[in-house]
Amino acid sequence: MYLHQLGIAHLDIKEQNVVYVHGYAKLIDFGGVYDTTFNGEMTVSSTTAYNPPEMLTDCPIKKYSFGADIWALGLVIIKLLNKSNYLWSLHTPKGILEDIKQGRHLSLIPDSCSPMIKDIIVSCLAL
Helix, strand or coil: CHHHHCCEECCCCCHHHEEEECCEEEECCCCCCEECCCCCCCCCCCCHHHCCHHHHCCCCCCCCCCHHHHHHHHHHHHHHHHCCCCCCCCCCHHHHHHHHHCCHHHHCCCCCCCHHHHHHHHHHCCC
């Protein structure tokens, strides 16, 4: 991803922040981007349902990375394939973490997916 080459993590990748323009998917809403080279404290605004496990913990100091964008991309692909707004049984950080521990995120991959798409999703959601 181009942003990552610049040291920037989007941190709010979700289907509402992707638009289709002239045959290309484009990412929008850069209000909460995170400069991974910045060493100070930053407030990050993201959508909880798309956060990777490390962003859902109670740890007061978090180091955000590109992995959060990759994780969210995997979830977006799952939602698009399922044509569903549903991901988690509970939309709280603890509920989402519990679903992840139980492997729910991988069980949402449709059986009808090609092996290549399954591999992409599993790679995005690797813990």
